[in-house]
């Protein structure tokens with residue numbers, strides 16, 4: 001398997017970025033919804049810490065992924081694909097990246113404006129609290145999470161749709 005992307009297929013690095021993000025999000029989204037229902041307890045504090053570590057990991061992964069993508073273009077679409085499909089797919093991927101960044105950055109600012117110290121693995125940050133802004137960023141966190149769930153559903157639906165109606169297995173480009 002090639003390390004970098006070729007014209008027809010994703011390379012190992014892009015695949016690792018994709019599936020690692022997928023696995024973390026698979027845990028991170030339900031964990032977030034579960035967390036907010038819990039009363040204050042040691043379990044809640046631990047899960048909250050795990051949620052922050054998972055979220056910051058996704059934030060770094062997405063940044064590195066976008067930098068990598070800039071230098072290593074994604075494979076071309078198959079020639080049979082029509083222009084509209086190409087456009088929808090590009091928009092979906094772009095929206096996924098933007099939404100993942102919005103989810104993580106809003107979570108980060110919600111915590112920071114709560115007056116909490118945040119560990120970014122290599123350094124720590126603390127700023128003055130501002131609870132109004134913390135609430136605003138939390139609203140963005142929730143909204144962007146629902147957007148992310150919708151976009152991921154659309155993305156998976158597209159893979160199934162291609163298989164069923166175009167008899168094209170696009171999944172093999174990413175596995």
Ligand code: HEM
Nearest residue numbers: 028029032033036052055056058103104107108111142145
């Ligand atoms: C991809 C990354 C992330 C996902 C998918 C995610 C998802 C979620 C979800 C679904 C909720 C529940 C929202 C609700 O219904 O009220 C939540 C809550 C929360 N998230 Fe995230 N989150 C992510 C990253 C982060 C990051 C990086 C931080 C902070 C550094 C963060 C901080 C919070 C906080 C403070 C809450 C409220 C929990 C509480 O009340 O203690 N999240 N998150």
Ligand code: HEM
Nearest residue numbers: 021022025069074093096097152155156159170171173174
């Ligand atoms: C958390 C869930 C997921 C996210 C956030 C996500 C995100 C992405 C993104 C951003 C790309 C574009 C890569 C590029 O920059 O070129 C992509 C490509 C792809 N994803 Fe996902 N993905 C997720 C789950 C899945 C799942 C579950 C499947 C399989 C059913 C899948 C199959 C694919 C395939 C086949 C491609 C390549 C599409 C092409 O050939 O152009 N993804 N994904």
